[in-house]
Amino acid sequence: MRLDYLSIFPAYFDVLDISLVGKAAINGLVEIHAHDLRDWTHDRHRTVDDTPCGGGAGMVMKPDPWGEAFDEIIGTESDPSVHVIFPAPSGTPFTQSAAAELSSAQRIVFCCGRYEGIDHRVIDYARSMWTVHEVSLGDYVLNGGEVAALAITEAVVRLVPGFMGNPESLAEESFSAGQDGLLEYPLFTRPVSWRGLDVPEVLMSGHHGRIASWRRDESVRLTRERRPDLTDSDSSGIH
Numbered sequence: 001m002r003l004d005y006l007s008i009f010p011a012y013f014d015v016l017d018i019s020l021v022g023k024a025a026i027n028g029l030v031e032i033h034a035h036d037l038r039d040w041t042h043d044r045h046r047t048v049d050d051t052p053c054g055g056g057a058g059m060v061m062k063p064d065p066w067g068e069a070f071d072e073i074i075g076t077e078s079d080p081s082v083h084v085i086f087p088a089p090s091g092t093p094f095t096q097s098a099a100a101e102l103s104s105a106q107r108i109v110f111c112c113g114r115y116e117g118i119d120h121r122v123i124d125y126a127r128s129m130w131t132v133h134e135v136s137l138g139d140y141v142l143n144g145g146e147v148a149a150l151a152i153t154e155a156v157v158r159l160v161p162g163f164m165g166n167p168e169s170l171a172e173e174s175f176s177a178g179q180d181g182l183l184e185y186p187l188f189t190r191p192v193s194w195r196g197l198d199v200p201e202v203l204m205s206g207h208h209g210r211i212a213s214w215r216r217d218e219s220v221r222l223t224r225e226r227r228p229d230l231t232d233s234d235s236s237g238i239h
C-alpha cells in the first residue's frame with residue numbers, strides 16, 4: 001500500500017517513521033510519501049490561498065496547486081483504484097468498516113486542507129478521476145486535515161494483512177465484526193487485587209462459558225449506556 005500526504009505542513013507526517021506505521025513501512029507493507037503543497041506554487045510567496053468568492057471570513061485554498069500536485073503525484077489518467085481522502089468537518093463520519101474497506105486499497109492519497117477549506121472544484125475534479133472520500137472524524141473542528149489523516153492512517157494500516165503480529169486481537173476490538181459491532185468489554189490483568197480493587201471473580205474462574213457470557217453482557221451494557229446509536233445497527237446483534 002502506497003500512502004501520499006499533501007499538506008502545507010508535511011512535517012506532521014514525520015511521526016509515521018517512528019510509530020507502528022513506520023514498522024509497516026520498514027517491512028515493505030506500506031510506502032509513505034509526504035509532500036509540501038507549496039512545491040506546486042510559482043509565486044515568490046508560494047501562495048496557496050485566496051479570499052472566498054461571494055465574500056465571507058477567512059481564506060480558501062486555491063485549486064491550482066492541488067491540480068498540479070495531483071498531476072505529478074497521481075497522474076492525469078482516471079483510476080478508480082486510487083482512493084483520495086479529504087478530511088473535513090462536513091464529511092461522512094469515518095467508521096471501522098470504512099477503515100476495513102480502505103485496508104485493501106493499493107493507493108491512498110490524503111489531501112489535508114487548512115484555512116476555511118479547499119476550493120470545491122478540487123474535490124469535484126478528484127471525483128471525476130479517482131475514488132474520493134470526504135470524511136469526518138467527529139463533530140468537532142480541527143485546524144487542518146493533518147491530524148485526521150494520521151488517525152485514519154493508523155486505523156487503516158493496522159488492518160493491513162501482515163501488519164498486526166496477532167490478527168486475532170483485531171476480532172475482539174470495539175466495533176469489530178467479531179464483537180458484533182459492540183463496544184469492547186472491560187479488560188483486566190494481574191495483580192488480581194490492586195489498591196483495594198479486584199479483578200471480577202468470573203474472570204479468574206477458568207469457566208470459559210461464564211467468562212464469555214460476562215464479557216458479552218458487559219459489551220451490551222456499555223454499548224447501551226454510551227452508544228445507543230449502535231444498538232439498533234444491523235451488525236450489533238442487540239435491538
Ligand SMILES: Nc1cc(-c2cccs2)n[nH]1
Pocket residue numbers: 087088089112113114135136137138139140141142143144145146148
Ligand atoms: N472531523 C473534523 C475534520 C476536520 C478538519 C479537516 C480539515 C480541516 S478541519 N475538523 N474536524
